[in-house]
Amino acid sequence: MGGDLKTMVIRPLTTDDLGALVALEAANAPAPWSEGVFRNELAAENRIYLAADEEGVVGFAGAMLVADEAHVTNLLVDPAWRRRGIGFELMRSLIEAAVEAGARHLTLEVRSRNEAARALYARVGLAPVGVRQGYYGDDDALILWAHDIDGDEYLARLR
C-alpha cells in the first residue's frame, strides 16, 4: 500500500462499524445500502466482510459464498483515500479469505461505465464474460469472473 498509510489494517467488519458504513455508502454509492441491509449481511451465513481501518473505516469489501463461488457484494473506498492501494488490498484480502473458506471461483457485476472499478478488477484477474443490458437502469452490468482462484498461479499474482 502507499507509504503514507501508516496504521492501515484490514480486519473483519462488525456491527460496531454500522454507523461508519452507512455514512460512507450514503455519501458515495449510487444505490446506498441501508443500515438494515448491512446488519442483515453481517449476520448472514457464508459472508465475508472486511474493513480497511485507518483510525476509522475508510473502505470495506464483502462477498457471499455460494458452493465454490465467491460473489463480491460490495466494495467502496472513501474518495479521500482512493488511489493508495486500499481497494486492491481489500480485494486481495477478500479473495484470500474466500479461498480459505473453500471458494474456487470469483464473480461480480460492475457498471460498464465504472472505469476505476473495472481497472481494479482487471488487476485481480476478473474478466468480463457477459452483459446485463440496462441492469442498473442508467447503465449496463458487466458480469466478471475469475476461475481457479485457489491455484498457486492465481494467488501468486495477487502478491
Ligand SMILES: CC(C)(COP(=O)(O)OP(=O)(O)OC[C@H]1O[C@@H](n2cnc3c(N)ncnc32)[C@H](O)[C@@H]1OP(=O)(O)O)[C@@H](O)C(=O)NCCC(=O)NCCS
Ligand atoms: C473502485 C475503488 C474501490 C478503487 O479503490 P482504490 O482504493 O482507489 O483502488 P486502488 O488504489 O487499490 O487501485 C488499484 C488499481 O486499480 C486501478 N484503479 C483504481 N482507481 C482507478 C481510476 N480512478 N482510474 C483508473 N484506474 C484505477 C489502477 O490500476 C490501480 O492501480 P494504480 O493506482 O497502481 O494505477 C474506488 O474507486 C471506489 O470506491 N469507487 C466507488 C465504489 C465502486 O465503484 N465500487 C465497485 C462497485 S462494483
